[in-house]
Amino acid sequence: MVESVFISLDTVAPPSNTQVTVLDKNDPPTIGQTTLSIKENSPLGALAGNIGAVDPDVGSVLTYSLLRADTPDAFRIDATGSFIVKSAVLDFETKSSYVYKVQVSDGVNLVPADITITLLDDNDNVSGAVLHGACAAFIALRWCGIIRTPWAFLERTLAS
Numbered sequence: 001m002v003e004s005v006f007i008s009l010d011t012v013a014p015p016s017n018t019q020v021t022v023l024d025k026n027d028p029p030t031i032g033q034t035t036l037s038i039k040e041n042s043p044l045g046a047l048a049g050n051i052g053a054v055d056p057d058v059g060s061v062l063t064y065s066l067l068r069a070d071t072p073d074a075f076r077i078d079a080t081g082s083f084i085v086k087s088a089v090l091d092f093e094t095k096s097s098y099v100y101k102v103q104v105s106d107g108v109n110l111v112p113a114d115i116t117i118t119l120l121d122d123n124d125n126v127s128g129a130v131l132h133g134a135c136a137a138f139i140a141l142r143w144c145g146i147i148r149t150p151w152a153f154l155e156r157t158l159a160s
């Protein structure tokens with residue numbers, strides 16, 4: 001007579017010489033910085049900051065692309081994930097922030113993120129303020145009698 005015996009495979013321990021190989025999964029990159037800032041009136045080619053993308057897999061190469069931009073002409077992203085000024089005129093009083101949708105890829109995983117670049121206000125009237133200050137100083141010195149040269153010279157010229 002044949003007797004059947006059923007055993008659950010789960011309860012059977014693998015032979016001691018079994019080798020378990022852990023396959024390295026390709027993990028997606030992460031983005032460290034989603035808000036950047038730069039002073040208004042910054043020149044062409046100035047750096048607004050890097051989005052700080054890192055990939056946990058050793059030796060991975062990241063590539064960056066812009067999916068969408070509210071003002072494509074203002075900034076570009078370079079091969080290292082840095083936003084660079086592309087427009088000659090960044091005017092805080094006209095537009096104080098920009099939003100870009102970027103995508104970081106490790107060749108397999110695509111990670112999108114919204115990056116906001118904020119403009120920092122700067123004094124647009126530096127030359128006017130300096131000139132105004134210089135005029136005020138001249139008038140004050142003239143008033144106090146410290147600067148007499150122009151008038152003295154004029155008086156001498158007229159008298160001769």
Ligand SMILES: [Ca+2]
Nearest residue numbers: 026027057106
């Ligand atoms: Ca990866």
Ligand SMILES: [Ca+2]
Nearest residue numbers: 091092093124
């Ligand atoms: Ca301005």
Ligand SMILES: [Ca+2]
Nearest residue numbers: 121122123124
């Ligand atoms: Ca300003």
